[in-house]
Amino acid sequence: MKRLKNWDNKTWLSSKSYIFQFNKFLKTKINFNKNSKILDIGCGRANIISALQKKYKFRNKPTGIDIVANKDVKRNIVFKKIEALKYLKKQKKYDLILIKQTIHFFTKTKLKHLLNLSKESLNPKGKILIFSLKTKNNKIPCFKKMRKNLEKSLKKDEVLFKIIKKNLKEISFTNFNFKVNISKQKYVRMIRERYISCLLNMSDKDIKLGISEIKSKYKNQIKFTDTLKCISYRK
């Protein structure tokens, strides 16, 4: 698969309001304190852990890892360009391991390794939080071919959820909902920049056709709820 670069590049996922609401949600799961040690796997531009660092001023800056080093990764965290499994083998310990919208990049076997290594990398009472798009009745605005690719990827996610359930055993499920209100013009730019992995392998022609479909299908302002399933595991 080609590499994903524009996921959080000036999209709602990097907006102040999204990060604020997401971190408020995290607070309902974790009692952060100055000594909390945090690892964000597949951190992108590290917007989430950067905002956490600003708020809590942790003694140890959160670590964000990703296989892509974007130019504008946040600087108040420790960023490492490294593959997740390779990093986890270093066996450092964390109180929170965040894996947000990243599991779909893993094969079943690699996901099992990711889970096992993550469990081993937790401090006592540490938590793993996995966030992933909800698989049923997902509201992300799509053109036909994009919807087909997305549904295929969500089906694969369901298989991955089963693996997670089996591997982590004692887990709880909740949802994080964010109400998106975006101009059609901005959303078209996101599609052009292939913001989501189901667009990565499409031809330029498909993207162009898809954009005209979106232009005729939606009003000037696009509103929908972006829902993530949150899987929570505690050691």
Ligand SMILES: C[S@@+](CC[C@H](N)C(=O)[O-])C[C@H]1O[C@@H](n2cnc3c(N)ncnc32)[C@H](O)[C@@H]1O
């Ligand atoms: C959809 S983005 C999510 C970014 C961020 N977590 C967020 O929610 O805004 C997924 C990220 O996972 C990264 N990624 C994919 N496979 C990875 C791997 N094996 N190890 C580390 N990062 C990976 C991608 O490069 C991408 O930045």
